[in-house]
Amino acid sequence: MNLQIIYYGKLLGFICLFDKNCAFLSFFQTIGFIGPAVSLLGLNAAKNPSVASACLTVAVGLNSFSHSGFLVNFQEVAPEYAGVLHDV
DSSP: OHHHHHHHHHHHHHHHHHOTTOHHHHHHHHHHHHHHHHHHHHHHTOOSHHHHHHHHHHHHHHHHHHHHHHHHHHHHHOGGGHHHHHHO
């Protein structure tokens, strides 16, 4: 998951270079919140352990979209103080 957060964060930062409104931040947050919810609903319907494991893996993987959108938000609000804001 940590590698996915880094990858998605860099991807989102690259996209925000060209899109000054950064509408993809909301898109990444939406995937990060709705994707795991749908995956966990699939977990409820799982009949064998391999399907349950796959649903949990997808839920954690899609949750990294939310984390990457959250981490890029500091760079969008105050780029020169992003490190300080993230530490607070």
